[in-house]
Amino acid sequence: MxxxxxxxxxxxxxxxxxxxxxxxxxxxxxxxxxxxxxxxxxxxxxxxxxxxxxxxxxxxxxxxxxxxxxxxxxxxxxxxxxxxxxxxxxxxxxxxxxxxxxxxxxxxxxxxxxxxxxxxxxxxxxxxxxxxxxxxxxxxxxxxxxxxxxxxxxxxxxxxxxxxxxxxxxxxxxxxxxxxxxxxxxxxxxxxxxxxxxxxxxxxxxxxxxxxxxxxxxxxxxEFTDDMNTLIVGRLHDLVTHGPDHLTREEFEICLDRKLSEYYEFLARSLVQGRDKKFWDYHKRKLNDAGVGFNRTRLARATLAMLCDAALNPKDTVERLLKRGDVRTGSTxxxxxxxxxxxx
Incomplete structure (x- = not known):
């Protein structure tokens, strides 16, 4: 000016x-x-x-x-x-x-x-x-x-x-x-x-x-957002809703697969932690809202991979399991x- x-x-x-x-x-x-x-x-x-x-x-x-x-x-x-x-x-x-x-x-x-x-x-x-x-x-x-x-x-x-x-x-x-x-x-x-x-x-x-x-x-x-890890929900929502307008089709598919892998790794840890029905209802609803649905097979695969990793790297795995959710960087x-x- x-x-x-x-x-x-x-x-x-x-x-x-x-x-x-x-x-x-x-x-x-x-x-x-x-x-x-x-x-x-x-x-x-x-x-x-x-x-x-x-x-x-x-x-x-x-x-x-x-x-x-x-x-x-x-x-x-x-x-x-x-x-x-x-x-x-x-x-x-x-x-x-x-x-x-x-x-x-x-x-x-x-x-x-x-x-x-x-x-x-x-x-x-x-x-x-x-x-x-x-x-x-x-x-x-x-x-x-x-x-x-x-x-x-x-x-x-x-x-x-x-x-x-x-x-x-x-x-x-x-x-x-x-x-x-x-x-x-x-x-x-x-x-x-x-x-x-x-x-x-x-x-x-x-x-x-x-x-x-x-x-x-x-x-x-x-406390609610950290406990439920609503940030990972929000990032998935943004990607699904607006990603196709900013990314090529191939880039979008890669980003979506990566985000879902991250999401199901978090859910696998939550399964081992014994999270309650409120937690699972929330995430099932949010996955459905995002149009990707809740995939039990993907959760089973993620849980199996986590347990195998735990057997090979017990100390690192225990430390990760003590944390509820790991997508805490950035800001919304x-x-x-x-x-x-x-x-x-």
Whole structure:
């Protein structure tokens, strides 16, 4: 952007549910932005703590802040869709900043600069700090834009996940306004699915700088996603639903076979661990939803291979069996919920 060019408006949204503990820090990070042409909506999801009072205190100081009160409590992903419906019609870009997270002072400035320089970029990401760990690395430096098809191919072929969480992305508002609901409310990993869908028609911008902070706090949703390994379900869903649009037929078949092998290796370990009916009902349902079905023969083969490996390498196998699921790298929407789901 030229020095005399008007700054495009960025609509920021923060969904919050009982997030008073960290909400002030989140809001203060918005005030600290070097980029100042923004409006800000805080979506209070029927909080029972002081979240509303914290939000009102800041709104009284700055007319760019408004508060939206949900009439009833919503689950995480539906609440995020409500949040995105609050963005200004005049905005060119929009961004989540989660109530228990925050963004670095140059976040909006750097992301908007990339989007303005590359009009084809519908989504802009960046490195993020999760606890003390730098996340979402792997794209070549210093390139700040990659085709949507190529970044999705890297996801499927190389397992390179750079979409982060909604907290780490900037979207063009026109893309958000063209999809309602923006996120698939039946998918816990709706953020990666949405990115894969959008990137069929736009490019992916990237800032090679740490611009966001994601707090790590154990919570009930995290425990469920880790226990059930919903990430492997989400990755399979993305591949089956969107892979054919980014891959050749041969590449897709190879990726699908590899993903199913990974899935059934996980299920074989789960069989030996004696997982309960709830676990098996969940995974059978998700495999059927993905259109690949539950294959008992493949599970038997995977279990036999695991037991043979155990006989040959007992120490390594025992260590693996002590872990429930191994597809824990990368990040998805639920990785963005790795603190306490109740803060959204």
């Amino acid at each position: 030229g020095s005399n060019s008007p700054q495009p408006l960025v609509s920021i949204v923060t969904p919050v549910y009982n997030g008073a503990e960290h909400l002030a820090e989140c809001i203060e990070s918005i005030f600290a932005q070097t980029y100042q042409n923004w409006d800000y909506t805080i979506i209070n999801n029927c909080s029972a703590d002081a979240s509303a009072e914290v939000a009102r205190r800041f709104a009284a100081k700055d007319s760019r802040i408004r508060i939206h009160e949900n009439e009833k409590f919503l689950r995480v992903i539906p609440n995020h869709n409500v949040a995105l419906r609050q963005i200004s019609p005049a905005s060119k870009y929009c961004k989540f900043v989660f109530a228990d997270d925050w963004i670095f002072p140059e976040c909006l400035e750097r992301m908007v600069a990339v989007a303005e320089e590359h009009p084809s970029a519908g989504i802009v990401g960046a490195y993020g700090l999760r606890g003390r760990q730098v996340m979402w690395t792997g794209l070549p430096y210093p390139s700040d834009v990659i085709s949507g098809r190529e970044v999705c191919r890297k996801l499927y072929l190389e397992n390179l996940y750079v979409f982060g969480t909604p907290n780490s992305l900037l979207f063009r508002s026109a893309l958000v306004q063209s999809r309602d609901p923006f996120y698939n409310e039946s998918n816990l990993h709706a953020d990666s699915e949405t990115c894969c869908a959008l990137l069929k028609s736009c490019d992916f911008g990237f800032v090679h700088q740490v611009l966001t902070f994601t707090r790590e706090r154990p919570g009930s949703l995290t 929407f639920v990785r963005g919920l790795q603190r306490n789901s109740n803060t959204r």
